[in-house]
Amino acid sequence: MMINLVNYTTKLGQQYTLFRFATNAMESFKSSPPSFREFLQKEKERLSHATQSREEFKNGGPDTADMLQSLCTFLEDKLDFDSEKQLDTLLLRLRQQSVIHFHAAFEALLRDILRELLYKHQENLKADRDIKLGKLISTPKESIIREEIERQIALFDRWSVEDKAKYFQDKFGISWSTYWTHAFKSLNQFRQEILHDDIDRVVIDDDVELALEVTSILGWGICMQGWLLDPELFYVGQVDKRRIEEDCKLFRK
Numbered sequence: 001m002m003i004n005l006v007n008y009t010t011k012l013g014q015q016y017t018l019f020r021f022a023t024n025a026m027e028s029f030k031s032s033p034p035s036f037r038e039f040l041q042k043e044k045e046r047l048s049h050a051t052q053s054r055e056e057f058k059n060g061g062p063d064t065a066d067m068l069q070s071l072c073t074f075l076e077d078k079l080d081f082d083s084e085k086q087l088d089t090l091l092l093r094l095r096q097q098s099v100i101h102f103h104a105a106f107e108a109l110l111r112d113i114l115r116e117l118l119y120k121h122q123e124n125l126k127a128d129r130d131i132k133l134g135k136l137i138s139t140p141k142e143s144i145i146r147e148e149i150e151r152q153i154a155l156f157d158r159w160s161v162e163d164k165a166k167y168f169q170d171k172f173g174i175s176w177s178t179y180w181t182h183a184f185k186s187l188n189q190f191r192q193e194i195l196h197d198d199i200d201r202v203v204i205d206d207d208v209e210l211a212l213e214v215t216s217i218l219g220w221g222i223c224m225q226g227w228l229l230d231p232e233l234f235y236v237g238q239v240d241k242r243r244i245e246e247d248c249k250l251f252r253k
Contacts, residue, residue: 005223008223012105015102016212023091095203095204103191103215125148161188174226175221176221180221184218187214221248228244
């Protein structure tokens with residue numbers, strides 16, 4: 001599979017556009033509390049109808065119905081709450097999810113790149129790992145190679161940001177640069193705090209934009225360096241090779 005930088009940057013752009021669209025819609029609710037209450041009432045009615053009419057919810061058993069009914073009750077309770085406070089909470093959740101999405105998209109890109117690079121450069125797989133003779137006899141070589149690659153990717157996922165950057169540099173000659181390695185480390189820590197430490201961790205618009213910047217620029221730099229090394233593995237669109245060579249030098253600082 002060719003790594004498609006154009007698709008990656010398009011996905012990031014779509015997520016950011018969705019984020020801005022949703023935040024603007026919520027901000028408009030702030031100026032019209034009755035509209036927000038009307039929206040919640042419609043959602044309550046829609047979910048209530050779903051619990052009564054959809055076979056998949058009926059077949060899900062009492063737990064499924066109870067879960068949806070609890071959500072309906074939650075929405076109903078919020079009709080009497082301060083709408084501006086509720087909107088601020090929803091905006092916070094939206095910002096949090098956007099940061100998490102950008103981080104996840106970059107991590108997925110890294111795994112895809114590593115998968116293709118390891119398949120092309122199988123000498124970087126762990127050569128001293130024992131594989132049972134029975135498996136070697138009964139399993140096609142291609143399947144064993146693919147399995148070993150996935151094993152390496154699973155190990156890679158557990159490494160620190162610095163170790164991941166070092167691995168790309170040492171094995172493939174692709175540099176993340178000191179600056180962008182630290183930037184992604186900070187984003188990684190921020191995401192960890194949201195998911196595991198503080199569900200109400202404050203996230204502002206600047207944080208979302210920084211997450212977009214880090215994941216787009218670092219993703220661009222890694223893919224462009226990969227393209228210069230092996231154009232058959234990376235699609236980066238129509239670019240000027242000389243300029244890319246100059247720009248990529250910035251990632252070696």
